[in-house]
Amino acid sequence: DTQKTPPVGVVIKATVLDASFLDIMVRHMIDQSKYPFAEKVIVVDRPHAFTGKYRTRPRSSNDEFERVLEKLLKDGVIDKVKTVDSALAVRKEIIGRYFPVDTDRVPTHAISGGPIYATLFALESMQSDYVLQMDADVLFYTSASSWVSQALQCMNEDPQLWLMMTHPGPPAGPIGESLGRQNSKCANWDAKLSIWRFHHATSRYFLCDRRKLHHRLGFV
Numbered sequence: 001d002t003q004k005t006p007p008v009g010v011v012i013k014a015t016v017l018d019a020s021f022l023d024i025m026v027r028h029m030i031d032q033s034k035y036p037f038a039e040k041v042i043v044v045d046r047p048h049a050f051t052g053k054y055r056t057r058p059r060s061s062n063d064e065f066e067r068v069l070e071k072l073l074k075d076g077v078i079d080k081v082k083t084v085d086s087a088l089a090v091r092k093e094i095i096g097r098y099f100p101v102d103t104d105r106v107p108t109h110a111i112s113g114g115p116i117y118a119t120l121f122a123l124e125s126m127q128s129d130y131v132l133q134m135d136a137d138v139l140f141y142t143s144a145s146s147w148v149s150q151a152l153q154c155m156n157e158d159p160q161l162w163l164m165m166t167h168p169g170p171p172a173g174p175i176g177e178s179l180g181r182q183n184s185k186c187a188n189w190d191a192k193l194s195i196w197r198f199h200h201a202t203s204r205y206f207l208c209d210r211r212k213l214h215h216r217l218g219f220v
Helices: 016-033 062-074 088-098 117-124 147-157
Strands: 008-014 039-044 080-083 130-134 187-190 195-198 205-209
Touching: 008 016, 008 117, 016 062, 039 062, 039 117, 062 080, 088 117, 117 130, 147 205
Parallel strands: 008 039, 008 130, 039 080
Antiparallel strands: 130 205, 187 195
């Protein structure tokens, strides 16, 4: 019952690389969540240069990117657009909120080019502590029920749960048998909550109470 759950904000990270599909995907991801979000935000990362695997990816023009963002705002799909604040003081403050010991060692982007700071900035840019954070290119399939509502219920029943995800893509398969061989070796099935429990996660999409991550992460 969403009436009894805390407010949840959804934030989607985007760059100019996402412009060609951003309009379709943002609508799709929010729609498939089937949840009355308190706030819907796109956080835009504008790096000086793309690195790692993103260096050679095709991109649209900045003008097209801005037109897509304006259309999503005009249509009420999202409430606001925020640009990642690259100021050193802001960056250190936000990274330090999550990595208290290794603040100066954490880069803005991973070796792969994937965003680290932008993900944390996205979490901190929201008004609510419960945040659904997603990249701009994840396809979902869902039933009539909301996986966000189900995840919130699980988090309420077990406070040890930090990050909640659902299967991306098409229907995942029978309950309790929905993982491929590789992933099934990394997780345990919890029949009571009907979830797979992992000890690692992706930053591509997750629902969390950001307070559980504050001052808890370590540099790898």
